[in-house]
Amino acid sequence: MADPSTNPSLAERLRTVQAGLRPDLEVSRHTFRNQPSYIVRNPITFQSHSLSPSDYHVLISLDADKPLSRIFDELVAARRLEQDQEELFYAFVVKLHQLGFLNLPITDGKALYSRFRRRQASQRRATITGFLFWRVPLFNPDSMLVRTLRYVRPLFSPVAVALWTVLMLCSAGIIWHRWDDFKQPLQTILVAENLAGLWVLLVVLKLIHEFGHAYVCKLFGGKVPEMGAYFICFTPCAYVDASASWGFASKRQRIAVSLGGMYVESIVAALALLVWNATGPSLLNSFAHQTVTLASIVTIAFNINPLMRYDGYYILSDLIEIPNLRARSNAQLQAVCKRWLLGIRSDVLPFSPAGRVLLFLYGACSSAWKAFLVVAICAGVALKVYILGAVMAAIYGFSVLWGTVVKFVAYLGKSSETAPVRGRAIALGAVVLAGVPLMVAAIPVCKPVKVRGVVATIGERPVRAQTSGFLRQYEVVPGQSVETGSVLCTLENAHVRAAADAARAQYALLNLEADCGLAQHPTTAAIVQRRAEHVRNIMRDAQRDADNLSVRAPLAGDVIDCDANPRSGRFIQEGDAIATIASGDWIVRAPVTAQQIADARPFVGQKVRVRLLGQTSRQLAGTVTDVAEIGSAKIVPRSLTQLGGGTVAVAPDTMTAAEPYFEIIVRLDDADARLPHGATALVNLHARPQTIGTQLHRSALRFLNKLRS
Known part of the structure; x- marks a missing residue:
């Protein structure tokens, strides 16, 4: 050698x-x-x-x-x-x-051969991992943009921008006033039957988005030499090469090119929102809602996010006037780590102290976001296709994590830069690779578990009609206190009342006939008397049916689930629910998942805090009185599901969730007698502290269980 x-x-x-x-x-x-x-x-x-x-x-x-x-x-x-x-x-x-x-x-043959081998290795890694982010150039759109620019130029005029501002304000007002209606379908937007339509819609929206960049770049005289498709997780998304905008001397023009895609896409989203607001439940209404959702969520999560190298990154780079922001922030992050961990002073970047702090924070946040995004994509795909997700995790774990560890160890153990502090570097490597993960895993963290439930009472008895009839009027309103025997509503049935009157008349006639014939014809009188007894039973039943036309409270309590605006004359069938009488202590019935049970470990007698939604300043003390041992996927309180504005996703036709829920009953200790029955309450279960390692281990087990199911 x-x-x-x-x-x-x-x-x-x-x-x-x-x-x-x-x-x-x-x-x-x-x-x-x-x-x-x-x-x-x-x-x-x-x-x-x-x-x-x-x-x-x-x-x-x-x-x-x-x-x-x-x-x-x-x-x-x-x-x-x-x-x-x-x-x-x-x-x-x-x-x-x-x-x-x-x-x-x-x-130098050795240098050329070494560079060739490194390029080959890089290409092999790109081939293995690039199938998830595949770029395919398609054509040169520059001449087409030149021919069609005159048709879209008015869209970017000052008048159009002013109209766009008004449109955005109107859209914000619609979302503000109809937020409950807008968020209701979000829980089921990713159901299987919607995925194909969402996939096509996303492709169309991204195509419109990229044409927005291209036309703005062309508007300011830049060339757009290439247009193609990115296949991100097998989903095609269009792209254009608008890098000519980097040569624009005006910062305003460069930012305008970066905003061009979101500008055009926001117009499409706003028009779709107007369609959604103007139409009732229909296929068009659902399509408009999906368009608004994709155009807004994807824009916020990706395009405008400065931590990813999309529109938001270049906008931030121009606003703070730092070109090559990603490279410089990574250099600043490495310099700070070398300075504070190894004592190695690097060349100071030509920025003010505030600028260097900004670069450090951006470098740390972008690195953390990249790691989070990789893990989230692998986990999301694995939940749908286990084998593919496992392969993705293995590839990224080897190529990214393992490669980073190897470079880190090589730098600490072999780099000439760390030679003067080799012992400190080796100790740092041991601490970072072994000590820090162990210490972090041993940190106890109290993870709060908050679950939603509905306010109810211990004793709830439904009152049903014992006789069919036409509704005359309700005598009570929801929330009204009643005593035992109080009339709740009155029904009208002429046949029932006529039958009772006829039975009474026949009974009186038979009694009179029996009394008259008792002295002269005792045998005949005895027969008539037996007939009278039979008719008396019929009369008793008919009178009971007539009395049941006045529906009465079977016990004292508060009236709930009562029709506050009854339609007079409506026919009530025998057995139909009239109202529900609530009595006893106030309770909260809260369905919880198996994961929440494992995290909180609720037990009978546990003290908890309860807060009614909409009453942020008022908290109630409660005691857990029952924890169900058997779970059920049937969710009865509609208000807890996405159909009623809740968080539990259920199938609209069967009201069943994807996993079983266990019911916890909490008795409210200091509640007054006028709580809103059926209101949604938030129960704060004080979870026991668990180490981060234990929580990660349980999360991994739950994730594997979902993959197997």
Whole structure:
């Protein structure tokens, strides 16, 4: 093996090389934070790179007729560079060559072969993981955009923007006033029968979104050389290359291009909202609701989110005037970690302290969001297709997590930068890879468990009609207190009353006949007497039916579930519910999942706090009196389901949930006698502290159980 000290440096290899700048590069000058910056764009790869004034001066100094050593000497003579920066100069030239800005012949076979092997490995990793994020260029839309620009130009005029503002205000008002109606279908929007339509709708919305970017870019004179499709988790989403906007000198124009897609998509969403507001339950109404939901949720979660390299990222980069925001924030994050963990001082980025803090926070948040997104996508796919989700998790776990760990260990153990602090670096690696996870897993955390329930009473007795009849009037209203025997409502049935009157008359006639014939015809009188007894039984039943036309309370209590606006003359069948009488202590019936049972571990006698929704300042004390041992997927209180504005997702036709729920009964200790029966209450179950490791272990087990089910 050759001695490393004998390997020639970059300066020794490149002094005699002549490198010229490509004449087709596009350069634009910008000002960021009162500092000039030069954006160099490669028209072949459509990639851009930001250069500082000093780097740009080095770039334009390159001359194909001069060797690099002569160019370096001229820069030193002009005091653009220092003599000890020779190696940095040649490294910068190599970087420009890698960016495709110039041609640089390098004859070092080992270096070329090493770079070739690294490129091959990178391509293999991209092939393995790229099937989830597959990019397919389709055509050059520039000429088509030129021909059709005059038709869409009015859409981006000041008048159109003013009308758009009014439209957005109207949309916000509709959502504000009809929020309960709008959120009700959200619980079932992802049911199986909707997925195909949502898939097609998402593709159409993203196509409209990308055309918005393209037309705004073309409006300001930029070229749009490519349009294609991204296959993200097998869902095609359109894309356009509007990177020409990076060369716009006006920050307002660059931001306008980034906002163009969301601007057009928001118009579609607002028009769909107007359709939804103007139509009743129908296929058109459902389609409009889905359009609004996709256009808003996807925009908020992806396009306008600055933590992902979509529209929001470039808007934030222009607003804070920091080009290459992702790369610089990662560099600042690494510099801070090296400084505080290893004591290694890196070159300070040319920003104010506040700017460096902003870069650090952005780098940390974007890294955390990327990890969260990968885990969420893998888990979401695994819940639908177990094998595919497991493969995705394995691929990302190996390529991302394992690759990061290997690079981290190699940096700590082999990097020349950590050589002066090797012992500290090894100790840090042990702490980060083993100590920190163990300490975090051992932290006890009290995870609050809040469940929804309905207010009820211990004794609830439904009152039903014992006789059929036409409703005459209700004598009570909901919430009214009644005593035993109080009349709740009166029914009218002429046949029942006539039967009672006829039975009474016949009974009186038979008694009179029996009394008259008792002395002269005792035998006949005895027969008549037996007939009278039979008729008396008939009369008693008929009179009971007549009395039941006045429906009375069987016990004292409060009237609930009573028709507050009865329709007079409505026919009531025998057995129909008239009202419900509630009596006894106030309770809350709350259905909870098996996961909530495991987290909270409720027990009989446990003290809890209860709050009625809509009464934020009032809390009630309660005691758990019963915990069901057998769960049921049948959810009876409609108000707890998505159909009544609740959180439990059920099938609308069967009212059954996807998992069993266990009922907990909480007796309210200090409640007064005038609570709203049937109101929704929030029960705060004081969960016992559990370590983070235990919670993660249980979450993993529950996740695996869902995959098997």
